[in-house]
Amino acid sequence: MKGEAWLFTGTALFFGATTAVYRWLSDDPAGSSALCVSFVMSGLVAAFLWRQYRRGGERPEDRGDAEVPEAAGRRIFFPDRSYFPVLTAAGAALSALGVVQGLWLFLIGFGVLVPGVLGFAFQNLGHPE
Structure with a gap:
């Protein structure tokens, strides 16, 4: 979860910086609004992922020395055939x-x-x- 949180944090920072530069250099309100919404959405995903990481701790996918059987947690039932x-x-x-x-x-x-x-x-x- 930590890797995904860093990824979306970087995306949010990129969109935040791009929004500021675009707004400063352009008078286009539509582009500024679209970049601002992109910043907010990626920031919300990043905040959610950081919160989940703090609640649940490291997953086996976050560690380099993890073994495959460690990831076998809760089993989910998927039906054989569904329309x-x-x-x-x-x-x-x-x-x-x-x-x-x-x-x-x-x-x-x-x-x-x-x-x-x-x-x-x-x-x-x-x-x-």
Whole structure:
């Protein structure tokens, strides 16, 4: 987690410096706003990763002398076959097309998207782990 935190901290610092220089040299408010939003988003990710690193400590991936079995922690159940990814993708595509084509297609896409997302969220409720 520490490596990822440093990566996003560097990205946030880059966007912060770029925003300041761009704002100073340019009168373009759209570019300044986009760079500022990029700085804020990468800063939020960096803050989250630093917080997680402080809470959980080093992971085996952070150490050079770690062994493969050390990383075997909590096991996650993945179903053998699920149609929810296809349903979610189709709903997202129809909703995106509906933004361009009309409200009727967006509503159809949203009607397909909601069961897909709910299926993703609740498909493992019956699993014992």
